Amino acid sequence: MDSISSIIDFSQKSLWLSIFAIAFNPTAWNIVARNEYHNKTLTRVFGGNVYNGCYFLALSIFSFGILRDHLYQAALGDQPRVPLLPQPFDVIVPAGLFLVGQTFVVTSTWALGVTGTFLGDYFGILMDHRVEGFPFNILRDPMYVGSTMCFAAGALWYERPAGLLITLYVYIVYLIALRYEGPFTDMIYSKRAAQSKASVPKKEL
Numbered sequence: 001m002d003s004i005s006s007i008i009d010f011s012q013k014s015l016w017l018s019i020f021a022i023a024f025n026p027t028a029w030n031i032v033a034r035n036e037y038h039n040k041t042l043t044r045v046f047g048g049n050v051y052n053g054c055y056f057l058a059l060s061i062f063s064f065g066i067l068r069d070h071l072y073q074a075a076l077g078d079q080p081r082v083p084l085l086p087q088p089f090d091v092i093v094p095a096g097l098f099l100v101g102q103t104f105v106v107t108s109t110w111a112l113g114v115t116g117t118f119l120g121d122y123f124g125i126l127m128d129h130r131v132e133g134f135p136f137n138i139l140r141d142p143m144y145v146g147s148t149m150c151f152a153a154g155a156l157w158y159e160r161p162a163g164l165l166i167t168l169y170v171y172i173v174y175l176i177a178l179r180y181e182g183p184f185t186d187m188i189y190s191k192r193a194a195q196s197k198a199s200v201p202k203k204e205l
Contacts, residue, residue, distance in 0.1 A: 009079055037123075057118055084164075100149060
């Protein structure tokens with residue numbers, strides 16, 4: 001039986017750079033978004049325009065996401081190749097995972113829009129109602145699930161066991177991020193609901 005070191009090369013700097021990037025992205029964006037909610041830093045930078053501030057954050061998140069994916073692919077290229085699935089499943093499974101994963105990512109982005117996807121609620125740009133259509137009618141966090149599936153697809157396609165380890169790491173990072181992001185977002189909408197209820201005049205008896 002092969003040892004772990006024979007199928008995963010922990011000495012490769014590209015592996016650790018990829019791991020760092022994966023943790024950096026959700027951590028940084030949650031910190032920036034919470035700061036925006038409390039201090040309106042980006043809004044002030046853009047002259048009080050919350051939409052420009054949100055679009056700037058969206059562009060930053062998207063750009064760093066591309067960099068993260070590039071670093072992941074580079075890390076896979078430096079790792080030992082080990083057959084993981086028999087033919088033809090070595091093609092069918094990763095292709096299917098990637099297709100479904102990308103479908104979740106793209107459709108959730110389409111359903112939420114730019115501001116809904118990229119933390120616009122922290123800028124005060126709130127949606128009128130909760131999105132309940134596909135893919136949110138089958139998954140609570142389809143974007144995170146879809147992204148994780150794409151990481152797994154890459155690991156299986158390139159036959160890199162290290163990629164599966166990174167995918168597990170991605171899943172854990174997303175779970176931690178959701179423990180902070182989810183409740184905070186719920187608080188924002190609960191606060192709006194309470195303010196709206198308080199502003200409704202009571203009917204005279």
